[in-house]
Amino acid sequence: MSRKQEQDTGVPAIDRDTAATGRMRLRGVVDEAWRDIVSGTSHAFMLMLILAALVGGLSAADLFSIRSIAQQVDRYIASxxxxxxxxxxxxxxxxxxxxxxxxxxxxxxxxxxxxxxxxxxxxxxxxxxxxxxxxxxxxxxxxxxxxxxxxxxxxxxxxxxxxxxxxxxxxxxxxxxxxxxxxxxxxxxxxxxxxxxxxxxxxxxxxxxxxxxxxxxxxxxxxxxxxxxxxxxxxxxxxxxxxxxxxxxxxxxxxxxxxxQGSKLDAVKAFRERQSALAPLVMLVIAFFIGFAVVRVRRLELASAMHCGEPKTALWLQMLLEALVWCCSAILVTLPLTIWAITHMDTGIIIASPTLVGILSRVPAAALAGVLAGVTLAMLVTRERDLFRYFKNR
Known part of the structure; x- marks a missing residue:
């Protein structure tokens, strides 16, 4: 670019070139993530099914536990x-x-x-x-x-x-x-x-x-x-x-x-001490290991890409994008469960519908946080200098 063109725009040519390169690199990361998903390299569909089963199962367990407490309260009042x-x-x-x-x-x-x-x-x-x-x-x-x-x-x-x-x-x-x-x-x-x-x-x-x-x-x-x-x-x-x-x-x-029926029914205590209250924590741990494992099984591929000059940050972003796709898809699959719970399950005697939505959203939120945390940690421990060891132990 000529000096005159640079003066006309008021932006140094090197800055414009850097911005253009950044946009091209981001586009390349997105394209690569999409290719991995479509080709099955990331096993996105299988991971989506596994995570959907876990999110749906744990959410349902907590939901039915809450309904059981609500029914107990309902019987107590009706008696x-x-x-x-x-x-x-x-x-x-x-x-x-x-x-x-x-x-x-x-x-x-x-x-x-x-x-x-x-x-x-x-x-x-x-x-x-x-x-x-x-x-x-x-x-x-x-x-x-x-x-x-x-x-x-x-x-x-x-x-x-x-x-x-x-x-x-x-x-x-x-x-x-x-x-x-x-x-x-x-x-x-x-x-x-x-x-x-x-x-x-x-x-x-x-x-x-x-x-x-x-x-x-x-x-x-x-x-x-x-x-x-x-x-x-x-x-x-x-x-x-x-x-x-x-x-x-x-x-x-x-x-x-x-x-x-007893002189007192402590529904608040029963609600707080229900075993299914640990469902978000369980989901967080499981999702973390899933996210970690998904990246670790591809450590040879990732180390090779880094050896060829691909920035680690770009690879980390690619892994996050792939994980977001199958993780968010799993959450969307289980969304009808939440809608059904709000419209069909009568738990209003102990908990209002907005609060119930907040409680049921903890499991999907824990799944998303766990997967992304696992992916991030796995990328941090995946290093180019370990390429030979990864190749040897493949």
Whole structure:
């Protein structure tokens, strides 16, 4: 290039030549990596299958472990083990009890009060059904008595009485039907709540619930469905007491609706101590050895290239590009597993979907990091001066 041309551009000719050479070298590295992949020299397809199986297997193991914990929590809540009852006859505030539903960890809450009259049906007059006054929140607690979540009741659901499943079966009643009364007339069955005989308190096994306003301080019980169980649950329950007697011997009683499932389920501890939590670490180690082995089996080829003048940096970049192709392909192959987990597996009771995505992405991330680290270390220990030894031990 002439001096005039150099002056016109304002860039030294040697710098432009160096940049052009760098672009050509990078293009050559990419082309060589692509040729190795297409020709099968890098065994990219086989490595992709192996890594995909490992990533998918370890991710699935962790996923099903998390689901198992979620199912355990689901059963615990649905059994009534995380539902608590404070009983203090005539001293429970309905409004204070209902307000507990706004506290973190409280799914639903409502007050109950015994009634002197019973529901006596024309079908079975000899077996009158004990009746309780219930606030709207209490109806919600019993409507979801066998679920881990809550249900939303409509205005229509408060029009009439609610029967336990055993009471409804005894009088052959169903939700929405009319129950003929022994004294004449009828009452609408607004709903039927399930109350299985699985260790729950028998107080609500054969009962009728009638919705009443909350603005009273003479309720007998406050039923609170929780998860996770608040640390200050006892204080929260005692806050529903409208008036404390001067006699210290009179105290409210607090109990689990179902004490047969244990007094506590530490889901956080179970989640943290699950064995599959080590899956990313296991993947990192395995991927590191795979990446290291992939380069070491080609050490003779790489040392020969260095002997012919190929820069070690260019060869390292080539190995990284090849590894990225089959490693990223393996991760893409397992991507449907993550999508399926988010859309089909109900783990929201212990972990939100965004957090689940983050946890499941640890295994693929560990695979990528391990492979690249293994490739890099293998390139560092591959030297041109060992060419003769590599040739001798091939």
């Amino acid at each position: 009534g083990a995380s539902t608590y009852v404070i009983e203090f006859k005539g001293r429970i505030s309905g409004e204070a009890c209902e307000r507990l539903s706004s506290v973190d960890g409280v799914l639903a809450s409502g007050a109950l009060r015994s009634k002197n009259d019973k529901v006596t049906s024309a079908v079975l007059p000899s077996a009158s059904i004990p009746s309780l006054d219930a606030t709207t929140g209490a109806l919600g607690v019993f409507a979801s008595s066998t679920r881990s979540g809550t249900v939303t009741l409509s205005t229509r659901d408060y029009d009439g009485i609610w029967l336990s499943s055993q009471a409804a079966q005894s009088v052959n009643a169903s939700a929405g039907s009319k129950l003929a009364l022994h004294a004449g007339g009828s009452v609408r069955i607004a709903g039927v709540f399930q109350y299985p005989d699985d260790g729950r308190s028998s107080n609500y096994q054969y009962v009728a619930l009638s919705q009443v306003p909350v603005d009273a301080n003479d309720f007998d019980q406050c039923v609170v469905k929780t998860w996770p169980v608040p640390d200050a649950l006892q204080a929260l329950l005692q806050s529903t007491v409208s008036s404390w007697p001067s006699d210290a011997s009179q105290q409210p009683t607090i109990s689990q609706l179902n004490a047969t």
